[in-house]
Amino acid sequence: MERRDPREILRGLLGPAAPEVGCDTCFAELDRFVELELAGKDAEAALPGLRAHLDGCPACREEHESLLALAAETS
Amino acid sequence: MSTVTLRAVEPDVAATRRQPSLDDESRAWLGDLRAEGRARDEAIARLHTLLLRAARFEIARRRVTMPHLRGDELEDIAAEAADDAVVSVLRRLDDFRGLSRFSTWAYKFALLEAAVKLRKRAWQGREIPLEDETWNRFASARPGPDDQAETSALLDAVREGIANGLTAHQRRVLLALAVDGVPIDVLADRLGSTRGALYKTLHDARRKLRAYLAERGVALGQWLEES
Numbered sequence: 574m575e576r577r578d579p580r581e582i583l584r585g586l587l588g589p590a591a592p593e594v595g596c597d598t599c600f601a602e603l604d605r606f607v608e609l610e611l612a613g614k615d616a617e618a619a620l621p622g623l624r625a626h627l628d629g630c631p632a633c634r635e636e637h638e639s640l641l642a643l644a645a646e647t648s
Numbered sequence: 649m650s651t652v653t654l655r656a657v658e659p660d661v662a663a664t665r666r667q668p669s670l671d672d673e674s675r676a677w678l679g680d681l682r683a684e685g686r687a688r689d690e691a692i693a694r695l696h697t698l699l700l701r702a703a704r705f706e707i708a709r710r711r712v713t714m715p716h717l718r719g720d721e722l723e724d725i726a727a728e729a730a731d732d733a734v735v736s737v738l739r740r741l742d743d744f745r746g747l748s749r750f751s752t753w754a755y756k757f758a759l760l761e762a763a764v765k766l767r768k769r770a771w772q773g774r775e776i777p778l779e780d781e782t783w784n785r786f787a788s789a790r791p792g793p794d795d796q797a798e799t800s801a802l803l804d805a806v807r808e809g810i811a812n813g814l815t816a817h818q819r820r821v822l823l824a825l826a827v828d829g830v831p832i833d834v835l836a837d838r839l840g841s842t843r844g845a846l847y848k849t850l851h852d853a854r855r856k857l858r859a860y861l862a863e864r865g866v867a868l869g870q871w872l873e874e875s
Contacts, residue, residue: 579799582786584872585826586806588854595851596832596844603756604748629854630847632763632832639759643705644752 593625599633607640611648674750681741695737698751700730702758710766717769725769729761736761767831776830776838782823783810798869802861809860818853825850 594602602620609616617624627634670678680691703726711722736757744753786807810819824830825846836846861868 579803580872582827583799583802583806586810586822586854587858587868587872588851590858590868590872593851596847600756600760601743604753608748608752629851630832632767632843636756636759636763639706639709639763640752640756642709643702643755643759644749646705647751648749 588629589625591625592622593629594620594622595626596630596633599623599626599630600636603633603637603640604644607637607644610641611645670746671749674744674746677750677754678741678744681738692734692738695754696730696734698754699733699737699758700726702755703727703729703733703762706759706762707766710763714766714770725765726762729758729765732761733758764833767833768837771831771834776824776835777828779820779823782828783819786823786827798867802866802868805861805864805866806857809857813856813860814853818849818856821846821849822853822857 602623606616606620606623609619627637677691677695680687681695682688683691704723706729707722707726711717714722717725733754737754740757744750810822814822821835824835825832832843832846832850835841836843839846858868
């Protein structure tokens with residue numbers, strides 16, 4: 574087995590402690606979340622549970638990072 | 649005990665009632681895409697150009713992780729992602745609420761399509777490791793010399809929780825996603841499921857594991873709860 578940081582594995586196994594939304598809600602709200610972030614507003618307060626989901630879901634996290642970068646570049 | 653609840657986002661009633669006034673660009677997009685004839689055709693062509701740009705953006709970000717793919721193969725993936733994203737955007741046009749710019753809303757469809765296609769391409773021809781193999785490697789893996797005793801004890805407790813506290817399906821999904829690093833879209837494809845359904849399984853497994861540890865008084869380090 575490739576040597577991985579045990580803490581990284583444990584994070585993946587146990588996931589976020591905070592309540593979180595699912596992948597479908599994350600996708601539905603991602604554009605709004607990103608624009609609130611870019612505007613310097615409290616995106617987590619407006620959309621509770623979305624940040625925790627990004628912590629727990631690598632695929633949604635990657636897509637969030639990409640949308641944030643693309644929206645920043647084109648705004 | 650902290651509980652993890654997969655829940656819907658609390659509706660932002662104020663924002664919903666406040667029906668935001670669309671910015672000029674978003675209004676123009678909606679008007680053109682809902683028009684008929686040539687105006688609509690031209691708008692769809694512009695939308696395709698916009699989404700192709702987003703798909704190429706995603707591919708450029710991930711290209712370094714896929715050195716075996718040629719430029720023309722990547723361009724095919726971008727074109728296919730843009731095509732599929734245009735269909736998705738047109739089908740879901742009524743879902744756009746004006747809570748972001750239209751372009752940001754539309755981009756996410758192209759980014760999703762491109763990301764999913766790249767993940768699937770990366771795993772094309774690769775077998776998902778069998779659960780027994782993964783489990784045997786994980787169960788016998790020993791922490792390195794630098795790992796603290798607390799982490800070692802937690803690993804042991806988690807192994808026990810996975811073995812005794814989860815259903816076979818939860819164990820399979822958890823190990824594939826969290827230990828083998830199989831992308832969730834790839835696993836969903838192989839199991840005939842969806843990302844949302846698999847994440848629900850993953851979430852339930854994690855919640856049961858946390859409950860198992862809490863019942864046994866296993867402390868979770870602060871590092872684990874920090875993003």
